[in-house]
Amino acid sequence: MRQTPSITLSPDWPCQVTAPGTQDWDRTATRWLRDLLPARYGTYPTLTRHPVLLARHAELQLRHEVRTMRIALETSRAELPAMGVAASVIENSIRMYAVELQQLGRLSRGVRLVGDALRTHAAGRRA
Template sequence: MPQTASATLSPDWPCQVKAPGSHDWERTAIRWLRDLLPARYAAYSSFNRHPVLLTRHARIQLQHEIRAVRVALETCRAELPSLGVAESVIENTIRMYAVELDQLARLARGVRLITDALLVNGAPRRR
């Protein structure tokens, strides 16, 4: 049974994306997903015609970003002092990375929800 606009959305559902089943929700989902990718990916029309490809690539992109932030977080205490970075800056950097990890995890949950909604609603193919 397809989701409808009246369905209760998860708190992780991106606020920029209309509810699944509502008019034009796929377009808002595609726009939000494209914003997660580097700008050069907008030139690839396959992502726009096949939203499931876009969700897949956004998921992969976020996985790599999460790994990069984790590595930066795990190594900053060992590497930053030798680069002349002050302890207070290192502490702020650690907090920044922790906030970024939380944000990336939230975005990844949003991508997962959109993927599920696209699959439930028939993953539209645009021409």
């Protein structure tokens, strides 16, 4: 029976992706990365057939989502009252934006780790 080497993963490694080097790990990585993107990106074979490109695109997408959340968080108290949004709703939205910003940070770290592993895997196949 063939044993899989013991691999210690970063706490930021996504639980949906099996460890690099295990059977089908790159498929689980591709599936996870694809799920992070808007559904329409799943129709582009260039992205779905090239996991390294998919990881890069997911990194870019998350970077823009983080920027959007920061803007929403920073401007809520100044802009939402003029739109007729109640103070309690504004405070709830600020909490929501803060939680989402933390989640996006975790996802971004996971995408970077998975992308690095995919690039290492791709480089190993070319060598």
